[in-house]
Amino acid sequence: MDSTPAPPALTPLEPGQRRVMHVAALIPSLLLTAGGFGLGMVLNDNLGWPWWPAFVVVGLVALWSVAVAPRRRWQAWGWALAEDELHVGWGVWTEVHTIVPLARVQHIDVAQGPLERAFGVARLIVHTAGTAHATVVLPGITRETAEGLRDTIRQHIRGDPW
């Protein structure tokens, strides 16, 4: 094993995807803040504690999850198209790098939610016949890139994958 193939350099996602992630984190973190306020009130009513410590702690967590966490998750993502393989990397705590041989792809989706449409990004979803990684999702690329990737992958799909 001497021709050690180092991982290819991964292309980061579009900046639009980072905004999508921030906005998508908004509602859960607002709910979390409201929950923190509720918790503070409950503690106030039952134990006579001041209402604000629980609110502040939970609120800081919520702030972190909307301002910091999406950015970190976004930075962890990356992708590359080596000649006959699609590489997708993600994960902050557990880093995962998935390699999908293009010849193994069963079918391909290009998807776009309303938020993604607003920020000009799309998702490429690659389906293989596998189990644990039967669906590999690559978010945060432009629609043109996604369609280009799809067409490239299609050219590699030939014959029985098993």
Place this chain on the structure above:
Amino acid sequence: MSGDAPRRLHPATVLTSIIRGAPSTLLGLPAILAVTSDFNLLYVIGLAIVATLVAGFVRYLAWRRFTYALTGDAVVIESGLLSRNRRTIPFDRVQDVDIEQQLLARIFGLAKVSLETGGAGKDEGALDSVSLAEAHRLRGVIRGRAAAAHHAEAAAAGEEAPAPVEGQVLFAMPFPRVLLWGLFNFSLVWLAVIFGALQYVDDFVSFDVWDWLSENGDAEAREIAAGLAVGAWVSLALLFAALGVVAGVVRTVLRDFGFTLTDEGGRFRRVRGLVTHTEAVIALKRVQLALVENGLVRRTLGWSGLKLQTLGGSGDASGRQEAAPFARDAEIDALLAPLGWARPDPAELRQVSRGHVWRALARLVGLPLVAILIGGIFLPPVLFALTLLAPLLAVAMLRRRFHRYGLPGDRLFVQRGVLTRQMWIVPVRNVQAVSIRRSWLQRRLGTASVLPDTAGAGVLSDPTVHDIRLGDAWALAGELRTRR
């Protein structure tokens, strides 16, 4: 062979989907009624009409969005109201086209067309619904193009159902062996179920297991009821163990009686079962990997089990099939031979990194240790539980010794397990995707896990290579690529 314009589903689909969705649309009405409490028929009917109209409008929009098209080399399906999806299914991947007509569809002259692509068996390409004539046209066109796409390989492989040959028995378990195998299937789970059931019965007929034991059981059992002797507990444990063995033997005989595996040229046929006779066919072409498994005692006595993981086609069994639950090494080799596979030479396998021990320690010993220490602060006698960690410690230390992997030819071998040992044989061409995973701890240790993904697998265990050095992980991924 250029594509034709995108088409929509049959307009009547809107109607059938409204009818099919009616129960769930109208399900909310009783709840609304319960709130308003004054029952006014007109009000209810009005509400029902509004709900149906809204649902119908949504379904109409969904229908408008949903289009399908046959292009030169693929089926393209677009769908989604807010979140839009465009799916491309290349003809090469289409295994079969099914036409299904349910009652409602038949009334409207519709049919559902499903494209089978041999993926994980989800709704991969469903056109629900088109007119029956369109369904037949689609099937004709797609089958034709799929056949054209498959043509080259099919001709080369000389495919299509080999004529059923009168099978030659490859492996069979005579009754004594089934009994012996049953002894290894010692199962307390069944006992728990039986006793649980008895306790449950107790609620109704006031039948108490412990009373029953004390009245009808032997002398020792009576002592338990009196709560007197330690000996009673020992004999009770023995009684439980004996019952566990009996339960295991009974279950095994019921399942594996008359186990016979025959080679029918290109496929194995398995027959087994005492009361329910079951038959399964394993098409060798569809076998994705082999797994040789054995427990500590079985291994020392020279027995192992062989499972074959298959990707089910239409009608064939899918998942992990037991090819030989209890067999000698030579018999397993004989079963692997028709596949052209063999077990590895131990010299061809390498150990994983030292980091594996650390991670095993953290997982097996670390957490219980912390729990016991915290418990010990409050209740010092809890610290005696530390002795219980000794066997876990031993297992963790030994893990690396038995976790080995190798890729000598075009097959990946992965061995794992201290007590129950598993040996995976995975042909490289059956690896669908490869993932390299690094947890927080693994990054500190400089290791990575390599997960080869295969088709038809169970989710419980897979041929993952845990904790090899990062460079080795990339090298392995690279080798898996070049030998594909």
